[in-house]
Amino acid sequence: MALAQVVLGSGRSIQLSGLRLAETYDGLLMGYPTREMNDGIVAGAVERAKKDYPSAPVHLVEPPRAARELRRATFGPMEELPRVLCTGFFISEPVDPALESVLHVSRLVVVWFQAESELPSLERADPGLLGVPWEKQAEDVKV
Template structure:
């Protein structure tokens, strides 16, 4: 059973079976958001996705990075990503039409960033998530 169904821009419906959300900058004790920190956050999120769903392709939706007009510290200019880091595991019908629809599903784990903590649903989801190219990124697996 899925948490929700998302309709991609291609028209394909994908089911969200697991969703993990965290504060992008939660637990940051000192310092400030900057490119080196953000690069580490992204690498960590990708590693978590690979560990959580071994054998499943992982795709990063590159987050927007804003540079507010603030003082640049020792690590360079301030660079801010959206407040919520999301890791979602999605499933859909098989990609290969030769695969038995009862025995195969396609799957993909996606890491993306969004401004608020809300579950994507239907057509009402982050546009960057709806643009995921399922046919090129997902992988068929036998269930």
């Protein structure tokens, strides 16, 4: 049984079977986020997803980045990502229409950032998540 179901902008229904949520800036005790720090957080999230799911393809939803004005920009310009880092394992019907859905599924690990710590759902999902190019990124496997 899926944790959640999401309908992508393409109309494809995908089921969430695993989800890890983390605070984007967990461990940041001093200073503020910069573009360089955020680039490292994003790259690290993708690498961790690849290690956690070594046999599945990983897709990154490019996160929105918000520049903030600072009175004293000691470390350079401030840039913020959404506060919750999400890594989800999704499955769906096969991408290849020649495959039988009883014997095959398509799968994809998706990394995205969102404002709140909540499950995506049919009613509410991050716009970036809804735009995942499933047909290009997902992999068909036999179950």
